[in-house]
Structures are given as structure tokens and as C-alpha cells.
Amino acid sequence: MIQDNLLTPMPRMHVPSLTLEQILRDVARRVPELHWATIASLNGVVQATYDPFHRAQPDRILAAASAVLALGERVFHKLQHGQLTHLTLAGDAGVLIVRPVGKTYILAISIPPSAETSAAVDALAQATTVLETTLGQTVVTVV
Numbered sequence: 001m002i003q004d005n006l007l008t009p010m011p012r013m014h015v016p017s018l019t020l021e022q023i024l025r026d027v028a029r030r031v032p033e034l035h036w037a038t039i040a041s042l043n044g045v046v047q048a049t050y051d052p053f054h055r056a057q058p059d060r061i062l063a064a065a066s067a068v069l070a071l072g073e074r075v076f077h078k079l080q081h082g083q084l085t086h087l088t089l090a091g092d093a094g095v096l097i098v099r100p101v102g103k104t105y106i107l108a109i110s111i112p113p114s115a116e117t118s119a120a121v122d123a124l125a126q127a128t129t130v131l132e133t134t135l136g137q138t139v140v141t142v143v
Contacts, residue, residue, distance in 0.1 A: 019134060020048035023127055027107075028052070030123035033115035035094065038108050039101065039131065042066045047105070058108065065089075065098045065108055073100075086121055099124045101131045 024037045028050055036051040036058065044063030051058075069087050076084045086099040090113060097120055098108045107128055111120050 023130055024050035027123050027127045031120045033111050035110040040106055042104055069098050099128050101128050
């Protein structure tokens, strides 16, 4: 289950940031319209960011995204819709896609509204598999 207390500090991953940045660059290669991508703990502590245009302030966004992801997982559990695989928030100026990575981290990207969302979701799914292996995490399950 996603942690309810999002203010609890989480330790920084013991994975070289170069490895995490390489994973994010691979996402950028698969999603050419990408504004930025970031890996963070569920409480919003940024672990690595790919931001070639210096548009993002992911630390400001991710704490809220983590809370929304936790709420989405509770809703899916109550509705018996299975495990939440990703959350997409779309607006007229951009799309934010958030995906859990194991039990303690998230992967988030921002793309323009004109970008192909399904291709971005597929790229995140592939990156999540690599991250879960790299981090030794298991898939998030709601109990």
C-alpha cells in the first residue's frame, strides 16, 4: 500500500544517479515531445530529473502527484478495479503522467497535450520495469 504519511522522510536511493538519468534519457528517446521526466520518492523527494529545457520544478509538483496517486489507488481498491498502473492528469497546456515504481517511488513525465499519450504510457511502463529491477522493488499492491 502507498504510504499514507507523505511527510515521512525517505532515504535517497543507493543507485548511481547516472543510472537513473540514463533511464530517464531512454524515456526521452521514446517520447520525443517530452518536457521533463523525474524519479522521486512518494513523499516528493526528487532522485533524478531529465529536464533539457529547464521547464520543470518537479519537486513542487511531485508531492501533490504522490498524494493524488495514493488517493487514486484507494479509489481503485474500493471500486475493485485492480491495481492502479498509472495516473494521467491532462490540461489545456500539458499532460502529467505518474506511475508507481515499487512501493516507495514514482516516475512522472510531462508532455504537451498534442503528444501521443498512449505511447508515453507505454514508455513509462517499460521504464518502470527497468527501475523496479534496478531498485530491487516489487510491484505496488493495495491491501
